[in-house]
Amino acid sequence: MTQQPTYLSQGVNFLGFLSLQLGDLAGISTLAHELIQNADDGKDESGRLSATCICFDITDTALATEQQ
Numbered sequence: 001m002t003q004q005p006t007y008l009s010q011g012v013n014f015l016g017f018l019s020l021q022l023g024d025l026a027g028i029s030t031l032a033h034e035l036i037q038n039a040d041d042g043k044d045e046s047g048r049l050s051a052t053c054i055c056f057d058i059t060d061t062a063l064a065t066e067q068q
Contacts, residue, residue: 005064032056035065 025031039051057064 005066028058031063 025034035056036054039054040049042050044050055066057066
């Protein structure tokens with residue numbers, strides 16, 4: 001059973017923020033690499049890697065990721 005995403009309100013212009021922060025990245029493969037690296041850096045309370053799988057859903061209007 002696929003879990004439905006949770007949407008949270010943003011206190012900033014999220015798309016504008018991402019555009020500024022990611023403006024130097026060259027293409028979708030670089031963006032994917034950065035997101036994977038960030039997930040790899042994440043650890044749980046005991047210091048173990050918290051993500052074992054990452055899924056990307058890339059459309060013209062959104063980028064959604066899911067970590068398992």
